[in-house]
Amino acid sequence: MALLHPCSCTTPPSPSPILPFKNWTPNRLLFTSPALRRRFPPNRLPPRLRAALAVESPAASGKNRGGDSPEILLEVKDLSAAIAESKQPILKGVNLSVYEGEVHVVMGKNGSGKSTFAKVLVGHPDYEVTGGSIVFKGENVLDMDPEERSLAGLFMSFQSPIEIPGVSNIDFLQMAYNARRRKLGQPELSPIEFYGYISPKLELVNMKVDFLNRNVNEGFSGGERKRNEIFQLAVLGADLAILDEIDSGLDVDALRDVAKAVNGILTAKNSVLMITHYHRLLDYVKPTYVHIMEGGRIVETGKESVAKRIEKEGYNAIPAA
Numbered sequence: 001m002a003l004l005h006p007c008s009c010t011t012p013p014s015p016s017p018i019l020p021f022k023n024w025t026p027n028r029l030l031f032t033s034p035a036l037r038r039r040f041p042p043n044r045l046p047p048r049l050r051a052a053l054a055v056e057s058p059a060a061s062g063k064n065r066g067g068d069s070p071e072i073l074l075e076v077k078d079l080s081a082a083i084a085e086s087k088q089p090i091l092k093g094v095n096l097s098v099y100e101g102e103v104h105v106v107m108g109k110n111g112s113g114k115s116t117f118a119k120v121l122v123g124h125p126d127y128e129v130t131g132g133s134i135v136f137k138g139e140n141v142l143d144m145d146p147e148e149r150s151l152a153g154l155f156m157s158f159q160s161p162i163e164i165p166g167v168s169n170i171d172f173l174q175m176a177y178n179a180r181r182r183k184l185g186q187p188e189l190s191p192i193e194f195y196g197y198i199s200p201k202l203e204l205v206n207m208k209v210d211f212l213n214r215n216v217n218e219g220f221s222g223g224e225r226k227r228n229e230i231f232q233l234a235v236l237g238a239d240l241a242i243l244d245e246i247d248s249g250l251d252v253d254a255l256r257d258v259a260k261a262v263n264g265i266l267t268a269k270n271s272v273l274m275i276t277h278y279h280r281l282l283d284y285v286k287p288t289y290v291h292i293m294e295g296g297r298i299v300e301t302g303k304e305s306v307a308k309r310i311e312k313e314g315y316n317a318i319p320a321a
């Protein structure tokens with residue numbers, strides 16, 4: 001699963017080391033019981049209870065990073081990285097600065113290094129950083145393991161979200177959410193408080209409540225997995241969400257829902273880095289910048305018009321690509 005285990009796109013994580021099941025009380029069983037769900041169906045929580053349970057996402061309510069002008073969230077300088085096993089260089093000097101409140105889009109031909117860049121940001125063990133720096137919220141990310149990066153507020157959704165057999169969505173999310181709250185020194189939410197918190201998020205992505213009790217991504221269609229990734233992002237919050245082809249394989253309605261959810265999680269304090277091949281996502285989520293990656297470098301940066309040009313003319317429209 002993406003958020004707590006950015007390295008897990010190839011190896012399903014064991015949630016236990018950082019998400020202790022021992023914190024899971026018998027209340028949880030009541031909470032997921034059909035009777036309780038009938039009593040508190042999503043969207044129908046009594047307004048007072050809803051208000052009482054309303055809490056901000058831990059990321060949104062985290063450290064206040066200051067005054068009115070946007071601060072820099074991510075600064076990548078001359079980043080190079082190779083495949084850990086073969087030492088084959090893939091990233092060859094990536095430079096990128098992301099400020100609060102921005103939407104950055106990375107496009108590029110197949111094999112240009114987009115996913116590798118995203119995975120290197122979250123510390124995927126398949127890759128070795130061979131040069132340059134990554135600073136996130138003023139901290140050297142290269143000194144952090146993937147779990148620390150995630151707890152610091154980096155979220156990544158993967159092209160192919162993994163299944164976590166035997167762990168329901170709601171169990172997973174509550175454990176992940178409370179882990180983040182603990183890290184921020186905030187009190188954990190009880191199951192009922194958590195349910196109050198996530199109900200509106202289900203609406204945001206137009207997901208049925210049944211998905212909460214299904215095992216993470218098990219038997220989900222491709223589109224449902226993508227929707228679930230965005231749901232996780234909406235629930236867990238992030239200062240920087242890295243979305244790798246979140247639009248691939250979505251039907252038009254799902255694309256609209258996912259885009260709506262992305263817009264719904266954006267605030268003046270967080271940012272999104274989206275990898276996509278298609279301009280259609282940008283009809284809904286307006287980019288601050290569009291970057292073109294080629295040969296492991298960002299070779300062009302511009303506004304949305306760059307994406308439109310590529311859609312029309314292909315990558316030949318970008319001389320360096």
Ligand SMILES: Nc1ncnc2c1ncn2[C@@H]1O[C@H](COP(=O)(O)OP(=O)(O)OP(=O)(O)O)[C@@H](O)[C@H]1O
Pocket residue numbers: 083090108109110111112113114115116117126
């Ligand atoms: N773990 C790995 N083992 C072997 N080769 C890899 C690995 N990771 C990346 N590569 C190679 O690095 C290059 C860049 O891959 P990457 O997935 O980053 O490209 P991309 O721009 O995201 O492509 P696409 O648009 O097709 O998703 C490709 O040639 C790919 O085969």
